[in-house]
Structures are given as structure tokens and as C-alpha cells.
Amino acid sequence: MGLKLTSHIEDYLETIIMLHKKKRVVRVRDISRKMGLSMPSVCAAIKVLSKNGLVNHEKYGYIELTKQGENLGERIYDSHKILIKFLKEILNTDFRTAEKDACKIEHGISGNTVKRLIAFVKFVETCPHPEGADWLKSFNYFYKYGKRPKEGKVRKIREKS
Amino acid sequence: MGLKLTSHIEDYLETIIMLHKKKRVVRVRDISRKMGLSMPSVCAAIKVLSKNGLVNHEKYGYIELTKQGENLGERIYDSHKILIKFLKEILNTDFRTAEKDACKIEHGISGNTVKRLIAFVKFVETCPHPEGADWLKSFNYFYKYGKRPKEGKVRKIREKS
DNA sequence: AAAGAAAGTTAGTCTAATCTAATATTACTA
DNA sequence: TAGTAATATTAGATTAGACTAACTTTCTTT
Known part of the structure; x- marks a missing residue:
């Protein structure tokens, strides 16, 4: 199970997951706006995601997540959420900083560390x-x-x- | 005070600080070995650091930190240390994971968040x-x-x- | 002090990620 | 339904960061 994505490509996937939760249907333009990147950049990224079997996308159509894409995306998104929670609720940083920092932090952080962080947040909360x-x-x-x-x-x- | 460095360039600076603490004198080869990168890559990075007034380096010579380089490097290194401490001592992740994760996390994280993290680690410890x-x-x-x-x-x- | 080894540099290539400009397709609306 | 607006794609350029190969300088060892 290779599947080596760069953190940038993971960002796109995460954004797709987030949009998908709200809109049911995701287009290049949505991603472009959300991420503040040009549409050609998004197109290129979609191609990579598609080649890796994470999304289905036919020309000029909507972007659909495959099962695999959804799984991976959810995992990435979960890290994001737990980080936000830690930064906002425990360290008590303000919303904007937390969002910004979470984006910087979330990629590459090991699964185990995320697990521990999740446990830690729960521990502190209880x-x-x-x-x-x-x-x-x-x-x-x-x-x-x-x-x-x-x-x-x-x-x-x-x-x- | 502009001075926008990429996170990769900051990595080099951090490595130089670390080596400097142990060896007093830092050469391209040391950085190359420590970071697992080729010497030409290091050379290129040193040029950037030099252009930005963070190191002094004359051809074939040692690499010296300027005052400014030392200040910035220390700041980066401090974030690194506090992260390691949090990961290792609080989340209790193993040494290798902590080192790896800290490297991924440390760049781009806001100064304020680092401050809060420092306080948090102290708080937990006491x-x-x-x-x-x-x-x-x-x-x-x-x-x-x-x-x-x-x-x-x-x-x-x-x-x- | 000369030869070989180690370190440093330069030149040139590659890849990923971005952009703009131009073109193509689809959607809206009058 | 024809024309325009919005969206999507392609083509081509740029930048950062890495590499290898080849060359230069400095160090070391005999």
C-alpha cells in the first residue's frame, strides 16, 4: 500500500472533504475559492488525486470522492479537527491562529501522535x-x-x- | 522587517544552531551529514542565508552565524525544543517519532501558540x-x-x- | 613538498506547485 | 435558442529545492 501524497495534495483532499460535507457536490471553482488558488492549480491537483484513485472526475464534471479518497480524507480531516480542538480549547488560542497553525501542523504528524493527542484532549476535558x-x-x-x-x-x- | 524565509531554509538555520552548540565550528559537510542532504543543496541554502544576512561564509571557509542569524535560529530552535518536550514528556511519544513530528510541526506555527505551549508544558509539569x-x-x-x-x-x- | 583524500563549488537537470493567458465547454438568461 | 457569463482545461513560464557529475580548493599523510 504505497500511495505517497505530498502534503499539498493532501490539502486538496481535505478541502474536498470539507466542501463535500456542506455541499454534496464539489466543483473545481469551489476548491479554488476555498483554498485561494487558481483553477489551473486545482485542475492539476485533481489529476493527481484521480491518478491515485482518490477521486473520480470526468472533464467538466463534478468531483466525486472514491471510497479510498473518503477514508484518507476523513483521516486527515480528523487530525485537523483534533488539532483545532487542542489549540482552541486547551491552549486557548484565538480562532484564526488556531486554523492557521493547524494547517501548518497537520501534515506529516504521525498517526500515533494524533492518537495520543486525541486521548490527551479527552483526558484534559474529563x-x-x-x-x-x-x-x-x-x-x-x-x-x-x-x-x-x-x-x-x-x-x-x-x-x- | 521583512525577511521571509521558507521553512526549508529555516531548517538549515536550525541545524547550524544545533551544530554550533556542539562544535563551535560548522562546515558544509556537517550540515550535509546532519540533514542527510547533498553538499550542493547545502551550498545553495547557505547562499540564501548569506544573502539574508543570517550567516557569514566565505568560499571554502567555515560558516559563521551573524547576530541576526543567531537570534532567529535560537527562536526556531526553542520552538523545536518545546515541541519535543511536549511530544515526549507529555504525550509520551517515543524519541524518534517526537523528533520527526517536531520537524514537521515547528515551521509556521505562530509565536503566540509557541508561547502558550511553553506555558502549558510548564503548567503540566508543575x-x-x-x-x-x-x-x-x-x-x-x-x-x-x-x-x-x-x-x-x-x-x-x-x-x- | 607532492600525491591522494576530503571538502566545497559550479553547472546543469528534474520535479512539484504555483501562476497567467488562451481556449473550450457548460449554464444561464433575455 | 442565441449570446453571454461562468466554469474548466490546456499550454507554457516560473520558482524552490533537490539531485548528479565534474571541477576546484584545502587538508592530510607519507
Whole structure:
């Protein structure tokens, strides 16, 4: 099972998955707009995806995901989502930064690391309240003031930059 | 302050910083070996770094970092270290995976996210023992068994794959 | 100090990913 | 349904980053 895609090509696949979830039908133009790339660039990428059996596409038609393409795309998209979650909900970075960073990070990261990250996010989310308050709130306090909150000290801390 | 480097060029700079810490003197061959790239590739990269005022290099000579190159390189290297720390010590991935993943992740990640990650790692490390045992051990238990350990249940869990 | 080995450079090629301009097809609308 | 607008494709250029082969310089060893 070779199938070596570049991270750029994976980006296209991920975008197709995302569009597919919303639109049911995906065209070159949609991808082009979403990714901010020219249509010829998209065309070229589609050809590569097609050659690798990840999409079906006949000239001037819609772009359909094959089963394989859907599987791989979902996997990539899952990494994306977990990263976003980690960046936004745990590190508490702002939305735009999280999106930008996730895109940079997600490719090439090993499956195992993603698995661990997923577990980690779950672990943190289900964390009991060890310090008399929510664990994540404690982190935000820590980030802001450089020290841990005293028992019962944490209220709401909104700090996004 | 423009100075737009590609992530590949940043990789070279980071390698130079790392070598510099150990060897005091850095040559093309060292970089080539460390990165597993040909010497001509390194030469080309050095030219770019040189044009951007990050290294001084005269033909057939050693490669010296300028002040600016050192500053930027250190910054990049710091991100690298914090990522490694997060991957290895918190997510508990094995050494090789951590190194590989850190390389993929580190470029393009925003300064703010790195700052938050640094704080996060510190926060976790200084975590009191809320569950009757070390927090990270609890995570490893959670990763392995999919549920939180009961009070006083966590011993050593070595699980690296 | 001369010869051979190691390191560094130059020249030229290749691939991936982008673009613009031009052309072709399909869709809309008057 | 004919004409225009939107979409898609092809052709061709550019850039970055890598390579090999060939050449030059420096180092080492006898």
C-alpha cells in the first residue's frame, strides 16, 4: 500500500472533504475559492488525486470522492479537527491562529501522535477539578499571571491573545 | 522587517544552531551529514542565508552565524525544543517519532501558540498531584486503558507505541 | 613538498506547485 | 435558442529545492 501524497495534495483532499460535507457536490471553482488558488492549480491537483484513485472526475464534471479518497480524507480531516480542538480549547488560542497553525501542523504528524493527542484532549476535558476549579481555567490563569491560582481563586479568565 | 524565509531554509538555520552548540565550528559537510542532504543543496541554502544576512561564509571557509542569524535560529530552535518536550514528556511519544513530528510541526506555527505551549508544558509539569498520583502518569494510564485511574492506582506505565 | 583524500563549488537537470493567458465547454438568461 | 457569463482545461513560464557529475580548493599523510 504505497500511495505517497505530498502534503499539498493532501490539502486538496481535505478541502474536498470539507466542501463535500456542506455541499454534496464539489466543483473545481469551489476548491479554488476555498483554498485561494487558481483553477489551473486545482485542475492539476485533481489529476493527481484521480491518478491515485482518490477521486473520480470526468472533464467538466463534478468531483466525486472514491471510497479510498473518503477514508484518507476523513483521516486527515480528523487530525485537523483534533488539532483545532487542542489549540482552541486547551491552549486557548484565538480562532484564526488556531486554523492557521493547524494547517501548518497537520501534515506529516504521525498517526500515533494524533492518537495520543486525541486521548490527551479527552483526558484534559474529563479532568476532575483538582484545584478547586476547572483545570483549563487554572491553565489560563497560569498563562496570564505566570503562577497557579490559589484554591478557589479561579473565576472566568478570558484572554485570547 | 521583512525577511521571509521558507521553512526549508529555516531548517538549515536550525541545524547550524544545533551544530554550533556542539562544535563551535560548522562546515558544509556537517550540515550535509546532519540533514542527510547533498553538499550542493547545502551550498545553495547557505547562499540564501548569506544573502539574508543570517550567516557569514566565505568560499571554502567555515560558516559563521551573524547576530541576526543567531537570534532567529535560537527562536526556531526553542520552538523545536518545546515541541519535543511536549511530544515526549507529555504525550509520551517515543524519541524518534517526537523528533520527526517536531520537524514537521515547528515551521509556521505562530509565536503566540509557541508561547502558550511553553506555558502549558510548564503548567503540566508543575501540576500538583490531584489524583493521588502524578498527573502525567494518570494520562498514560488513561491512554492505555481508556479510563482514568482510581485513586492511588497509578504506578509506572511504560508504553511508548 | 607532492600525491591522494576530503571538502566545497559550479553547472546543469528534474520535479512539484504555483501562476497567467488562451481556449473550450457548460449554464444561464433575455 | 442565441449570446453571454461562468466554469474548466490546456499550454507554457516560473520558482524552490533537490539531485548528479565534474571541477576546484584545502587538508592530510607519507
